[in-house]
Amino acid sequence: MLRLTSNNICKNFGGLEVLKDVSFTVEGPELIGLIGPNGAGKTTLTNILDGALKPSSGTVYMNGERIDTRPPYGVARAGLGRTFQVTRAFRRMTVLENLLIPAMAMRATARQRDFEEKAQEVLEFLTISHLRNEYARALSGGQQKLLELGRLLMLDPQMIILDEPFAGVHPRLMDVIYRYITEINAQGKAFIIISHDMDTIFTLSRRLLVLNYGDLIADGDPEVVREDPVVKAAYLGEDEE
Amino acid sequence: MNPTAIYRVAGSIAIVLLLAIPFASSELGGVGPLVLSSYFMHLAITAFFYAILASSWSLLAGYAGQFSFGHMAFMAIGGYTSGLIGKFFRFTTAPSELCTDIPLLGNWWLVILNIRRVGTIDESCLDMARAETLPAGTLIVFPPVWASIAMGLVMGATFGLLVGWLVLRLRSTYLALFTIGFSEILRASISAEIPITEGQSGLELVPLFPGGLLGFTSTSKIPPYYAMLLLFLLAMALMTWLAGSRFGLFIRAIREDEEAAAALGVNIVRYKVLVFVITSTLAAAAGALQGHYIGIITPNTLIILQMSLVIAMAVIGGLENIYAASVGAIVITFALELLRTSINIGPLHVDMTLWRLVFFGLLLMLTLRFQRNGLLFPILERISRGGVAEETVSIREESEEDWEEEVEVDQLEDSPSDSGEESAG
Amino acid sequence: MLAITDLYVGYYRDLNILQGVSLQAEGGKITTILGANGVGKSTMLKAIYGFLRPNQGQIRLNEQDIIDVPTHERINMGISYIPQQPGVFRFMSVEENLELGAWTFKNDKNRIKRKLAENYERFPDLKPRRKSNAGELSGGMQRMVEIGRTLMTDPKLILVDEPTAGLAKLLSEEVYQMLVDLRDRDGLTILLVDQEIRSALKIADYVYVLELGRNKFNGPAEDFTDLEKAFWVG
Amino acid sequence: APQAETVGEAEPAAEEAAAAPTEAPAEESSDDMSMEPIKIGALAPLSAPGAVVGGEAMRDAMLIAADVLNARGGIMGRPVEVIIVDTEGLPERGTAVVERLINQDGVVGIGGGYHSSVGVAAKEVARDNGIPIVFAETWNDTITSVQYDEIFRIAPLSSEVSAVDVNFIQWLRDENGMKLDKVVILTENTDYGIPAAENTTALLDGAGIAAVTFSVDIGTQDFAGIVERVKAESPDMIVILATGEASYNFTQQAADAGIGPQDVPTMCNQVSLVSDAFWVNVPDGNNCFVRRIGLPQKLYNDVAQELVAEYSDRTGKDDIESYAMASYDSIMLIAQAIEDSGSTDPGDIIDALENINHMGALGPITFPINRSNTPEQAGVDPKWWHQFPDPAITIVQYQEAGQDAVDTAVVYPDVYQTDPPVIVGQE
Amino acid sequence: MENAAIFGWALLWILFWGALGGVVTPRIYARKDLEISQASFGGAVIGAALGPFSLVPLWIASPKITGRLIGIAIAIVIGIFVASFALADPDNLCVANGGFVISQLTNGIVIGIIYGLMALGLTLIFSILGVVSFAHGEFYMIGGMVTYFMSAVWLPGVSPLVAILASCIVTFVIGYIFERIFLRPMGSGEIERPTEYAILVTFGLAFFLQYFTQALTSAVPVKAQRFFPFPRVELPAESGTLLKMTPGNVTIFDAISVPNPRFTAAVLALIMLAALLWFLYRTWVGKALRAVSQDRQAAAVTGINPNSMNTLAFSMGAMLAGLSGASLVQVFSWLPQVGIPAAARSFVIIVLGGMGSLPGAFLGGLIVGLVEAAGTGCIPDATRAAAYIPAYSMVILTLVLLLKPTGLFGREL
Numbered sequence A: 001m002l003r004l005t006s007n008n009i010c011k012n013f014g015g016l017e018v019l020k021d022v023s024f025t026v027e028g029p030e031l032i033g034l035i036g037p038n039g040a041g042k043t044t045l046t047n048i049l050d051g052a053l054k055p056s057s058g059t060v061y062m063n064g065e066r067i068d069t070r071p072p073y074g075v076a077r078a079g080l081g082r083t084f085q086v087t088r089a090f091r092r093m094t095v096l097e098n099l100l101i102p103a104m105a106m107r108a109t110a111r112q113r114d115f116e117e118k119a120q121e122v123l124e125f126l127t128i129s130h131l132r133n134e135y136a137r138a139l140s141g142g143q144q145k146l147l148e149l150g151r152l153l154m155l156d157p158q159m160i161i162l163d164e165p166f167a168g169v170h171p172r173l174m175d176v177i178y179r180y181i182t183e184i185n186a187q188g189k190a191f192i193i194i195s196h197d198m199d200t201i202f203t204l205s206r207r208l209l210v211l212n213y214g215d216l217i218a219d220g221d222p223e224v225v226r227e228d229p230v231v232k233a234a235y236l237g238e239d240e241e
Numbered sequence B: 001m002n003p004t005a006i007y008r009v010a011g012s013i014a015i016v017l018l019l020a021i022p023f024a025s026s027e028l029g030g031v032g033p034l035v036l037s038s039y040f041m042h043l044a045i046t047a048f049f050y051a052i053l054a055s056s057w058s059l060l061a062g063y064a065g066q067f068s069f070g071h072m073a074f075m076a077i078g079g080y081t082s083g084l085i086g087k088f089f090r091f092t093t094a095p096s097e098l099c100t101d102i103p104l105l106g107n108w109w110l111v112i113l114n115i116r117r118v119g120t121i122d123e124s125c126l127d128m129a130r131a132e133t134l135p136a137g138t139l140i141v142f143p144p145v146w147a148s149i150a151m152g153l154v155m156g157a158t159f160g161l162l163v164g165w166l167v168l169r170l171r172s173t174y175l176a177l178f179t180i181g182f183s184e185i186l187r188a189s190i191s192a193e194i195p196i197t198e199g200q201s202g203l204e205l206v207p208l209f210p211g212g213l214l215g216f217t218s219t220s221k222i223p224p225y226y227a228m229l230l231l232f233l234l235a236m237a238l239m240t241w242l243a244g245s246r247f248g249l250f251i252r253a254i255r256e257d258e259e260a261a262a263a264l265g266v267n268i269v270r271y272k273v274l275v276f277v278i279t280s281t282l283a284a285a286a287g288a289l290q291g292h293y294i295g296i297i298t299p300n301t302l303i304i305l306q307m308s309l310v311i312a313m314a315v316i317g318g319l320e321n322i323y324a325a326s327v328g329a330i331v332i333t334f335a336l337e338l339l340r341t342s343i344n345i346g347p348l349h350v351d352m353t354l355w356r357l358v359f360f361g362l363l364l365m366l367t368l369r370f371q372r373n374g375l376l377f378p379i380l381e382r383i384s385r386g387g388v389a390e391e392t393v394s395i396r397e398e399s400e401e402d403w404e405e406e407v408e409v410d411q412l413e414d415s416p417s418d419s420g421e422e423s424a425g
Numbered sequence C: 001m002l003a004i005t006d007l008y009v010g011y012y013r014d015l016n017i018l019q020g021v022s023l024q025a026e027g028g029k030i031t032t033i034l035g036a037n038g039v040g041k042s043t044m045l046k047a048i049y050g051f052l053r054p055n056q057g058q059i060r061l062n063e064q065d066i067i068d069v070p071t072h073e074r075i076n077m078g079i080s081y082i083p084q085q086p087g088v089f090r091f092m093s094v095e096e097n098l099e100l101g102a103w104t105f106k107n108d109k110n111r112i113k114r115k116l117a118e119n120y121e122r123f124p125d126l127k128p129r130r131k132s133n134a135g136e137l138s139g140g141m142q143r144m145v146e147i148g149r150t151l152m153t154d155p156k157l158i159l160v161d162e163p164t165a166g167l168a169k170l171l172s173e174e175v176y177q178m179l180v181d182l183r184d185r186d187g188l189t190i191l192l193v194d195q196e197i198r199s200a201l202k203i204a205d206y207v208y209v210l211e212l213g214r215n216k217f218n219g220p221a222e223d224f225t226d227l228e229k230a231f232w233v234g
Numbered sequence D: 001a002p003q004a005e006t007v008g009e010a011e012p013a014a015e016e017a018a019a020a021p022t023e024a025p026a027e028e029s030s031d032d033m034s035m036e037p038i039k040i041g042a043l044a045p046l047s048a049p050g051a052v053v054g055g056e057a058m059r060d061a062m063l064i065a066a067d068v069l070n071a072r073g074g075i076m077g078r079p080v081e082v083i084i085v086d087t088e089g090l091p092e093r094g095t096a097v098v099e100r101l102i103n104q105d106g107v108v109g110i111g112g113g114y115h116s117s118v119g120v121a122a123k124e125v126a127r128d129n130g131i132p133i134v135f136a137e138t139w140n141d142t143i144t145s146v147q148y149d150e151i152f153r154i155a156p157l158s159s160e161v162s163a164v165d166v167n168f169i170q171w172l173r174d175e176n177g178m179k180l181d182k183v184v185i186l187t188e189n190t191d192y193g194i195p196a197a198e199n200t201t202a203l204l205d206g207a208g209i210a211a212v213t214f215s216v217d218i219g220t221q222d223f224a225g226i227v228e229r230v231k232a233e234s235p236d237m238i239v240i241l242a243t244g245e246a247s248y249n250f251t252q253q254a255a256d257a258g259i260g261p262q263d264v265p266t267m268c269n270q271v272s273l274v275s276d277a278f279w280v281n282v283p284d285g286n287n288c289f290v291r292r293i294g295l296p297q298k299l300y301n302d303v304a305q306e307l308v309a310e311y312s313d314r315t316g317k318d319d320i321e322s323y324a325m326a327s328y329d330s331i332m333l334i335a336q337a338i339e340d341s342g343s344t345d346p347g348d349i350i351d352a353l354e355n356i357n358h359m360g361a362l363g364p365i366t367f368p369i370n371r372s373n374t375p376e377q378a379g380v381d382p383k384w385w386h387q388f389p390d391p392a393i394t395i396v397q398y399q400e401a402g403q404d405a406v407d408t409a410v411v412y413p414d415v416y417q418t419d420p421p422v423i424v425g426q427e
Numbered sequence E: 001m002e003n004a005a006i007f008g009w010a011l012l013w014i015l016f017w018g019a020l021g022g023v024v025t026p027r028i029y030a031r032k033d034l035e036i037s038q039a040s041f042g043g044a045v046i047g048a049a050l051g052p053f054s055l056v057p058l059w060i061a062s063p064k065i066t067g068r069l070i071g072i073a074i075a076i077v078i079g080i081f082v083a084s085f086a087l088a089d090p091d092n093l094c095v096a097n098g099g100f101v102i103s104q105l106t107n108g109i110v111i112g113i114i115y116g117l118m119a120l121g122l123t124l125i126f127s128i129l130g131v132v133s134f135a136h137g138e139f140y141m142i143g144g145m146v147t148y149f150m151s152a153v154w155l156p157g158v159s160p161l162v163a164i165l166a167s168c169i170v171t172f173v174i175g176y177i178f179e180r181i182f183l184r185p186m187g188s189g190e191i192e193r194p195t196e197y198a199i200l201v202t203f204g205l206a207f208f209l210q211y212f213t214q215a216l217t218s219a220v221p222v223k224a225q226r227f228f229p230f231p232r233v234e235l236p237a238e239s240g241t242l243l244k245m246t247p248g249n250v251t252i253f254d255a256i257s258v259p260n261p262r263f264t265a266a267v268l269a270l271i272m273l274a275a276l277l278w279f280l281y282r283t284w285v286g287k288a289l290r291a292v293s294q295d296r297q298a299a300a301v302t303g304i305n306p307n308s309m310n311t312l313a314f315s316m317g318a319m320l321a322g323l324s325g326a327s328l329v330q331v332f333s334w335l336p337q338v339g340i341p342a343a344a345r346s347f348v349i350i351v352l353g354g355m356g357s358l359p360g361a362f363l364g365g366l367i368v369g370l371v372e373a374a375g376t377g378c379i380p381d382a383t384r385a386a387a388y389i390p391a392y393s394m395v396i397l398t399l400v401l402l403l404k405p406t407g408l409f410g411r412e413l
């Protein structure tokens, strides 16, 4: 059973304190929303969990092992996958190659053709199987987002962090992503979803984290969080109590 | 015919042709009216040498995105290592007493000659030993050429490992500067350490086959031709295999986006170092072989001009494809040689010996600007990916019924070289 | 004054962030654009200012289509832009920052002098710090420098993107007051994008709400009293 | 002692190699005696990193040789074609172009040659193919001391040149009463510079004069640091063995720092004899001593005078550089050897060269140490093999700023002396 | 070297503890949850300074590694280096001869100023376009060539200032054309992976320009006459101890002597530096350039066209290189190849100073000038000291890139 704990994470960029003592625990296949205004530190937090950034202080444990000291590929192998806010497909590689990379990286002796079938399934699930031999740069922004999600399926991690999966996505593709999240979550994988789209976040997530300029100001049931006066203040401007 | 088949057939024909060329050489009497002079053979050997360098550089820069300017340095490391072993190492059946003796198996000794001192009479310790200490009947054996070449490879790999590890953190411009620095330091040291390297006079190397081979003399072009061709084919085979395996997949992913690759579990450290090790080893192998073939190697092989040649060959051929780069290298080697003439345009006398390099530089710039993928690669690309667009469209039409509405796939007709979607902010 | 019809804009050729937005900003009024993060508010301002080229649609200023006018000439037409990411020249003095706002009329010394004086009058805090590097100022003062720099050109229409993001409460009230002054005293047209919904509504004359690249609501500011309804559920 | 044959050397195979590939040109000449030109190869560095100035002068002289030969009606009634190739000063290029000359162009002999390292490498190719080379300006002793049948040289021997330098320095001390205890040598770290500096040091040592050598990378521009160190040594004389622009740079920068030719007696490098370039690059170079290969212009023979006239005509220079003159002679020597033997077979040409007595621009040229009079038989050092024994070497001195090389004063040896040396910096 | 062992051991000591400090310190700091951005570099220099005596306290107390701490450590390292050198070779000119040291220092500073000017051009280009021009050396070469041909061949006797101006114009125009054709498309997203493209295309330009010049001029070394010979002065007239000037040289206190061409070149460089500073800080266009380098978008908002600033920066950078070539063609003999080592040196300087930093470029120039002077002056083996000149600056480059890739100065224009 998955267990991810982040203990008192702080992160400074020079003098700027981007994260202040952020602690939380994810247990089991939770579906968590992470919201906060621009520059709140959401992406920074993702980068720290992922190993791309080292925290200035604090630790991250996953299933009892410390992962904040590991390089990103070590974290990925430990079972944490993520997408990027600005899509980062391997643009001059084909869609299929994009998908094969995480699968091959996880298994040292594997060969490409072992995974082609699985990749085909993933592409079909994401409705882009007709694009398998196209270069990724020929895909639209939304399709590139799907491709990133597909790579995560090939990586097959225990926990997935999605950084703004709905930003700039066509409503129809949004349905696909929505379905992706619910189905994969039902298969027992935990999700942290960063989004500015309140509708989706409130319908989708079963737990909500709110970051406000580095402080974790709320953590709990979405309905409760919604009524939280601190959160309201952060989102709706000055509330006259 | 499907693209793989085209490649296979074209590749086999090319290999057979290359294997057959020596039969038309003047040494073997030529084939009918076709007599290839041994100068042609020499050019062919040189062309393979550059082809190995250009294609391995394309693996490093084009596939893995590591724009190193130190490739010639690894080439020189291979050549010099092999040459220095030939210069300083001997096997004997008795200790020399005057040189550094290292006992080996049986009664064999490895003798390392002393470094000559500048400014005094230059007498080898072994010559002195032969006259004074060595008992009569002592065998003195040169290290075999293949073994010294192998040591060249080992040194190339070692330095590749070292440099690859040092440059892990450096990106594009810094990497380019660092590798220029590396090769400049190497050049200066080789020029200055005359007692060891012979400096600018050049280090002489024994011929590739000192005793000749199969009836060919040590100076015949035919054995070196096959040796270099073999190395070229081996290198291409190795790189083809690598490029098609996980290694190729991962280094291209690193080129595209290092962080994303890491986030997907690719051990970027290992693969970045590995690509340096492999390409440096190939360069060192080419350098050692060429060194023995030419018989001399000088620090001038490290001058920036030599590196520009390799870069230009790879770029003009097609940086992102090892075949395009190697064919580019072969074509350009011959072209540059053919252009060593002077022409008269009306009253104007143009000495092409100089101007060819001017045009070459211009061609390099224009290729970069207007044909980013090189002059050759787009052709290969067309052959190998010709079917993709139709395939995509047809599959899409099949699946159309699941999609009552147009989903954003209208960009399919765009050519893959189009890149206008870059941010415009 | 400004009329936008059926605008399609995006960062990549094939992905439109704005998908058919229409909007009007009346002269001498504050028009506010609201909407969740990422719906394309900033993108719209960038298109109006000319940083992005629309794929489709029209942008008219005083009945003149300006889509083909290059950015630096739009300034001469009286448009100014205060982007979301604060952008002062960190290693230049406050005064140099302000002066650069006068780039389009850099040879008119008197006008520059006059506008500088006006700015110091408007932001008295800046005057004593005019020789310090802008990078050393507080966030709020940096905003002032930026706004002041924008006002150097005597704009008729200013595009303001989240002017108070990250500012202390007192400061942000000052900023809003300043916008109101600009409207009332100088008669400027203001197109304001904001997250501070309450404050923004207080000063707005007319409001547009966007949702994922499309118009959702619009109407006079008075219609937007029930905030809950407008923003949380939709 | 019965030692095992070492694997690295390839002597036994070489004989066969020498015979085989020569067939091609030989056949050619037999089936078409009418107007098929006789081809002679010519080596010259024509692009960097080679010494281009030298290369261009040699090229011009060798082209004159071709024209002169053809004007005379060619060799044995056949026209002559001189094929000039660019060695770039790189040994690996040198082997490539010699290979091309022999196997592609079918030359019967090769002249010219500038850089020693190129010569060292090229001689192997010539030997493999059995084609004679007459080197015009490669000084390195080993080129002849390996005693290849195919290799001839009309350039001076590096060691002999050093001997002249040292004799001159001794002469300055002994006959001119100069204080001379310490000499600084500035050399380039090349195959020419290093052995030359070593020879000179050894000879100076023998004469009781201390020598300190500074060696520089060619391509160095800034000598300020070295100049300071030379200054700190307080030398009585400076000898510059660095060539090309390094020599100019050092000389002028030394002059700027107050230890130039006008302050300390200085032997400038022979490139200083290209007087136009010298005065442009070293405006403060007056009083330089320069070693000059070849006779003074006043003593030119008829061949040399005709050559100078033609050469000045074509290039606008007043005098001809010694190496240009030697290159001219190298082509003419091969031509005469062909005439003498009446054959274009390289073996015959080599035989003819061994017995030649050619009146060249350098004087009467012979190769007295050869297969019929080996170094052992003659009791001389092997370096004299196929070596033109007496290229004249004089020391000249610029005694007026801006002077043309032609007008320089010959100060040494006494037999040629036109003016006494101007010795600077003596209290 | 009499006691070479002393120096060798000192060097080994420094390297060993430096490496250990560089590797272990970040681990320890990370384990203690401390800021580790400076830990590697700081640990390396602190280790190199006092070995275990500084590392152990550092690891135990783990203070915040400040710039000050690093500065002190570097000073100690240099001290140890110099002291062990002096002990090892007490007769070395650099140790025993004060006058020699002063002369070398002067040489280093004078040449360093000129290096600095050239590197300024490169850093200007980098700070605006974000690319390193590999053709910088060729602009330097062309600057010198044009100056020579103007003053000696085309218009003999023309004032050197006119010749210098001509070289500025030529290099500026070449830079302008090149930028418009080859670099402009980078900004519009027409070119993928712009950094690599820029490296290769400027490299191609270098190749082209060098051979083009060689084809036109052949390879005879040339040199311009002294631009401004000194008057003959001797103060005080009798002894000549205070100041002595000849047309080619000035000597102060009988110890410091600076050749005229270098002196004029350095003065020209200083004047140009002042002019450049005036241009960047006092003129509209200069301010616009700085504005673009600090914030592209904000500059565009005020109506500055960033693309034309790119062109201007590249052409000006090229011109600065041309200018340093123009002022040095009276010092050194000139050939089409002279640009290569000069460019390599500029790379070192801008990396050392911090890419994009103007003060960094200038200081970097001085440091490189001094290091080269020290290297040629102090290495005892006379046959090696000068042979390694091209390598000295490259060794610094390598060290800087490995230890502190951001250079001495952060980015600041």
Ligand SMILES: Nc1ncnc2c1ncn2[C@@H]1O[C@H](COP(=O)(O)OP(=O)(O)OP(=O)(O)O)[C@@H](O)[C@H]1O
Binding pocket: A013, A016, A018, A036, A037, A038, A039, A040, A041, A042, A043, A044, A045, A085
């Ligand atoms: N590498 C960095 N160096 C300096 N500052 C940084 C760096 N990365 C992020 N920041 C700053 O940290 C703050 C938080 O950034 P972050 O990207 O985590 O925000 P976010 O919550 O993801 O915002 P958004 O919703 O806009 O994506 C911002 O002020 C940003 O400017």
Ligand SMILES: Nc1ncnc2c1ncn2[C@@H]1O[C@H](COP(=O)(O)OP(=O)(O)OP(=O)(O)O)[C@@H](O)[C@H]1O
Binding pocket: A038, A167, A168, A169, B423, B425, C011, C012, C017, C035, C036, C037, C038, C039, C040, C041, C042, C043, C044, C084, C195
């Ligand atoms: N430079 C860019 N390149 C690519 N996509 C971009 C760029 N800038 C913004 N986007 C995308 O465009 C969409 C709209 O962005 P925009 O900045 O207009 O949002 P916004 O409405 O201003 O939101 P916010 O309140 O966060 O400022 C987002 O999905 C964002 O990811």
Ligand SMILES: [Mg+2]
Binding pocket: A042, A043, A044, A085
């Ligand atoms: Mg974010």
Ligand SMILES: [Mg+2]
Binding pocket: C041, C042, C043, C084, C161
């Ligand atoms: Mg916005």
